[in-house]
Amino acid sequence: MANKSHVFIKRFGIGRIVEHQANALVFTLLVITGLSQRFHEYKASHWIIKTIGGVDTLRVVHRASGIIFALLIVVHIAVGIYGIMKKRWPAAMMVNVNDFLNAMENMRYYFGITNHPALCDRYDYKQKFEYWGVIAGGFLMISTGLVLWFPVNVARFLPGEVIPAAKAAHSNEALLAFLVIVTWHIYNSIFSPEVFPLDTAIFTGKISRERMVHEHPLELARIENVPVEEIVKHHHTHPIDPGSNQGGEA
Numbered sequence: 701m702a703n704k705s706h707v708f709i710k711r712f713g714i715g716r717i718v719e720h721q722a723n724a725l726v727f728t729l730l731v732i733t734g735l736s737q738r739f740h741e742y743k744a745s746h747w748i749i750k751t752i753g754g755v756d757t758l759r760v761v762h763r764a765s766g767i768i769f770a771l772l773i774v775v776h777i778a779v780g781i782y783g784i785m786k787k788r789w790p791a792a793m794m795v796n797v798n799d800f801l802n803a804m805e806n807m808r809y810y811f812g813i814t815n816h817p818a819l820c821d822r823y824d825y826k827q828k829f830e831y832w833g834v835i836a837g838g839f840l841m842i843s844t845g846l847v848l849w850f851p852v853n854v855a856r857f858l859p860g861e862v863i864p865a866a867k868a869a870h871s872n873e874a875l876l877a878f879l880v881i882v883t884w885h886i887y888n889s890i891f892s893p894e895v896f897p898l899d900t901a902i903f904t905g906k907i908s909r910e911r912m913v914h915e916h917p918l919e920l921a922r923i924e925n926v927p928v929e930e931i932v933k934h935h936h937t938h939p940i941d942p943g944s945n946q947g948g949e950a
């Protein structure tokens with residue numbers, strides 16, 4: 701068999717790549733222009749507000765980025781529904797019972813009870829959790845952002861308490877989303893030993909076959925049209941097995 705250690709597999713098309721970069725950019729803008737309002741007494745916020753041209757400009761930039769953020773989500777959902785219904789894309793992000801079983805399987809693996817990690821498909825349970833978190837958080841930010849933008853119109857048909865509640869939710873979810881991205885997402889895509897110094901998949905659209913074996917063996921088995929046992933047979937190791945030279949890769 702040919703050496704497959706440097707083989708790369710296509711993972712994302714140009715649409716997904718552009719979408720990710722657009723989201724990263726718009727989210728960064730929203731965090732900078734939003735959190736500098738929340739923490740307006742900080743020196744760093746003063747600097748941001750001054751550099752951008754004052755608080756009025758900052759608020760315009762925040763709302764304009766908010767509109768683009770909302771459009772990106774709407775387009776994403778429309779494209780997803782169209783792809784699944786008309787082009788027969790597999791609904792790979794849907795949560796199913798295997799995700800819960802895989803999470804438990806990995807717990808057993810991390811405690812050294814089994815000798816192999818869970819066999820995941822195109823997206824593992826951690827990726828699905830993050831994805832649905834972004835969608836749910838996105839809806840919350842858009843709806844509460846609109847309440848803050850049009851408080852008078854909202855108060856015409858909803859009780860006035862909705863406005864300070866929306867502000868609390870918007871402000872705190874912003875901090876939560878920011879912290880999740882800088883800890884969880886940046887860790888997984890930059891500092892995790894499996895990808896360090898950078899997971900380039902979302903820039904090049906390609907992933908190494910080696911990583912597919914570890915992280916998405918079920919999808920790889922489908923692509924190569926072989927049983928999954930064939931894919932993982934040389935990769936079942938104990939994470940702390942002293943006789944293994946692959947422990948760190950698990």
Ligand code: HEM
Binds near residue numbers: 734848871873
């Ligand atoms: C995930 C993205 C977003 C983040 C991280 C974010 C963050 C924030 C933060 C931290 C504040 C300050 C709250 C405070 O003073 O305590 C704020 C205010 C505000 N946000 Fe957002 N936001 C986001 C999305 C949106 C969206 C989508 C919209 C509009 C549809 C929006 C509209 C507003 C408005 C109107 C305000 C009040 C300040 C102003 O009048 O400009 N935000 N945002």
